Structures are given as C-alpha cells and as structure tokens.
Amino acid sequence: MLTHVVLMKFVDPRDAPKAKELLEGMGGRVEQIRDLTVWLDVVGSPVSYDLCMITRHxxxxxxxxxxxxxxHLEVAGWLRPRLEARAVVDHVP
Structure with a gap:
C-alpha cells in the first residue's frame, strides 16, 4: 500500500473548504483511490498549511x-491557480 500525503497552502485560505469538497468528491469517481481523507487546518499559525489530503493506493x-x-485533472485545474504552496510525501507505511 502506498500513502500519498499532500499539504496545500492557498493564496486565499477561504478557498480551502471548496477545495476539500472537490477533493472528497473524487473518492467515488477515481477507482485507483483505495482511501481518501481531507482535513482543514484549525489553528492558522504562520507555518500552517490550509489543507491536508491523504490518499492510499x-x-x-x-x-x-x-x-x-x-x-483528478479537473480538480487540479481548479486548485493550481489558487495555491501558494504545496508539499507532497509518498511513502509505504
């Protein structure tokens, strides 16, 4: 099992809830996703990212x-222009 972790920081953090909705919508549409979870940051510190998504494959x-x-490409097309930064870690637990 491969775990894909993505952190996203938005230019406007108010875009994060819509991003969460769009990302969660992929769960039933993309057969290669075995598990999908999306969280929004609740602290908002200077080093916080706005959203964390974990998928398993x-x-x-x-x-x-x-x-x-x-x-995925459709959601990514909406996300990319709104992102200030993104970090990814792919690992095998």
Whole structure:
C-alpha cells in the first residue's frame, strides 16, 4: 500500500473548504483511490498549511493512474491557480 500525503497552502485560505469538497468528491469517481481523507487546518499559525489530503493506493502504478485520471485533472485545474504552496510525501507505511 502506498500513502500519498499532500499539504496545500492557498493564496486565499477561504478557498480551502471548496477545495476539500472537490477533493472528497473524487473518492467515488477515481477507482485507483483505495482511501481518501481531507482535513482543514484549525489553528492558522504562520507555518500552517490550509489543507491536508491523504490518499492510499495499492501501488505506484495506481498512484500514477489517479494522477492522470480526468476527475483528478479537473480538480487540479481548479486548485493550481489558487495555491501558494504545496508539499507532497509518498511513502509505504
């Protein structure tokens, strides 16, 4: 199992709830996602990111399939212009 962790910092943090909604909507549409969780930051410190998403995939090939899936590309198209920063860690637990 491969775990994909993404942290997002938005230019306008008020975009984070809409991003959460869009990301969670991929759960039933992208077959390569085995598990999906999305959280919003509640502290808002200077070093905080606004959103954390974790997806789990059976393999690296599934992660790549998810990344190229039309539903993911649609959400990413909405996200990218609104992001100030993004960090990703992919790991095997």
């Amino acid at each position: 059976e393999s690296l090939d599934e992660l790549r399939g998810y990344q190229g899936h039309p539903a």
